[in-house]
Amino acid sequence: MYAEVAGFYARQMRRLDEGDAEGWAATFTDDAVCRISTRPEPLRGRAALTEGARAATAAGAAAGEQRRHMTGMFDIEERPGGLLRVRANTIVYATDARGRSRVHQVCTCTDILVRAAGPRRGLLVRDRRIDVDGA
Amino acid sequence: MYAEVAGFYARQMRRLDEGDAEGWAATFTDDAVCRISTRPEPLRGRAALTEGARAATAAGAAAGEQRRHMTGMFDIEERPGGLLRVRANTIVYATDARGRSRVHQVCTCTDILVRAAGPRRGLLVRDRRIDVDGA
Amino acid sequence: MYAEVAGFYARQMRRLDEGDAEGWAATFTDDAVCRISTRPEPLRGRAALTEGARAATAAGAAAGEQRRHMTGMFDIEERPGGLLRVRANTIVYATDARGRSRVHQVCTCTDILVRAAGPRRGLLVRDRRIDVDGA
Numbered sequence: 182m183y184a185e186v187a188g189f190y191a192r193q194m195r196r197l198d199e200g201d202a203e204g205w206a207a208t209f210t211d212d213a214v215c216r217i218s219t220r221p222e223p224l225r226g227r228a229a230l231t232e233g234a235r236a237a238t239a240a241g242a243a244a245g246e247q248r249r250h251m252t253g254m255f256d257i258e259e260r261p262g263g264l265l266r267v268r269a270n271t272i273v274y275a276t277d278a279r280g281r282s283r284v285h286q287v288c289t290c291t292d293i294l295v296r297a298a299g300p301r302r303g304l305l306v307r308d309r310r311i312d313v314d315g316a
Numbered sequence: 317m318y319a320e321v322a323g324f325y326a327r328q329m330r331r332l333d334e335g336d337a338e339g340w341a342a343t344f345t346d347d348a349v350c351r352i353s354t355r356p357e358p359l360r361g362r363a364a365l366t367e368g369a370r371a372a373t374a375a376g377a378a379a380g381e382q383r384r385h386m387t388g389m390f391d392i393e394e395r396p397g398g399l400l401r402v403r404a405n406t407i408v409y410a411t412d413a414r415g416r417s418r419v420h421q422v423c424t425c426t427d428i429l430v431r432a433a434g435p436r437r438g439l440l441v442r443d444r445r446i447d448v449d450g451a
Numbered sequence: 452m453y454a455e456v457a458g459f460y461a462r463q464m465r466r467l468d469e470g471d472a473e474g475w476a477a478t479f480t481d482d483a484v485c486r487i488s489t490r491p492e493p494l495r496g497r498a499a500l501t502e503g504a505r506a507a508t509a510a511g512a513a514a515g516e517q518r519r520h521m522t523g524m525f526d527i528e529e530r531p532g533g534l535l536r537v538r539a540n541t542i543v544y545a546t547d548a549r550g551r552s553r554v555h556q557v558c559t560c561t562d563i564l565v566r567a568a569g570p571r572r573g574l575l576v577r578d579r580r581i582d583v584d585g586a
Contacts, residue, residue: 277585389521422544
């Protein structure tokens with residue numbers, strides 16, 4: 182299960198780093214809610230998540246930076262109904278066009294994951310709460 | 317075993333980041349020794365470990381920073397008597413009240429872990445050596 | 452398999468950080484190719500890889516820095532013929548003699564791994580492509 186969870190986050194975050202906003206949003210359930218401590222309102226549903234990912238990519242481009250997510254420190258708990266509660270940390274790095282890198286953000290994350298069947302088989306995020314350090 | 321070890325470090329380090337000094341110290345055996353390259357003397361036993369964690373939290377607060385540990389690069393070896401020797405790297409991040417993040421410390425760690433029975437069932441650290449880069 | 456792959460990278464990168472250029476090169480097949488986005492030509496074969504690792508260690512020493520690699524975000528795919536394709540991210544940290552740490556490089560990595568038999572039993576890299584952000 183550890184491998185399944187770690188692989189899920191690796192693929193999910195890579196889509197974000199590669200600017201694949203729709204592919205990233207597709208790793209959430211249709212009715213997913215994503216609360217971010219830096220935003221007044223949660224993102225609800227696929228369209229809002231896609232838009233949120235596009236805005237993040239645009240912010241990186243406007244800053245002239247490549248953003249890169251590293252997620253780890255997984256604490257995985259099985260919950261009734263086949264759910265998983267995952268706590269994790271994510272570090273966001275930023276690199277400018279001259280190759281200078283820095284730590285952009287330090288985040289802690291609490292997710293509820295479900296196992297989907299059918300064409301989108303595998304893990305999906307149903308609920309995410311992101312707390313950005315210093316915000 | 318990889319999942320067990322990685323989950324142990326995730327929960328242990330999260331206690332430190334959340335300021336739970338006693339909870340962090342409880343992840344060591346009663347007679348544990350923790351050697352840190354930046355300290356002249358090792359920390360020996362539960363009370364000293366609790367005090368060490370409190371001092372680390374106080375140092376972060378005094379600097380106006382949230383500290384966050386990310387441990388990874390696990391190299392796990394089974395040893396006779398059910399012991400595990402784990403080598404790992406830990407990066408400590410620091411974020412100030414304005415949300416500016418940086419790398420605080422880069423550490424390499426060599427631990428001897430034991431499997432405890434009873435109420436504190438699971439892995440515990442019996443011996444830890446932390447080398448802080450540049451110190 | 453996740454544990455095997457993660458342990459392989461932990462040991463491989465630790466050799467680089469400890470200045471063991473030959474030990475690092477020995478984690479590649481004899482005919483391995485390593486393409487790095489910051490170099491005009493790929494490194495081909497054991498001697499070139501050893502030389503490349505020595506040059507990296509020398510560059511760190513010349514800068515008065517300890518370099519440290521953290522690899523994670525593993526996305527592992529089994530390929531025909533017992534091969535593994537692994538995508539991963541590597542962050543390189545640098546710490547100077549006064550203990551000040553920073554992010555040196557952010558890299559994405561795509562590897563083809565093979566399983567070796569005999570004295571060098573275990574995983575070996577046959578093909579590596581490293582893209583350094585901002586380069």
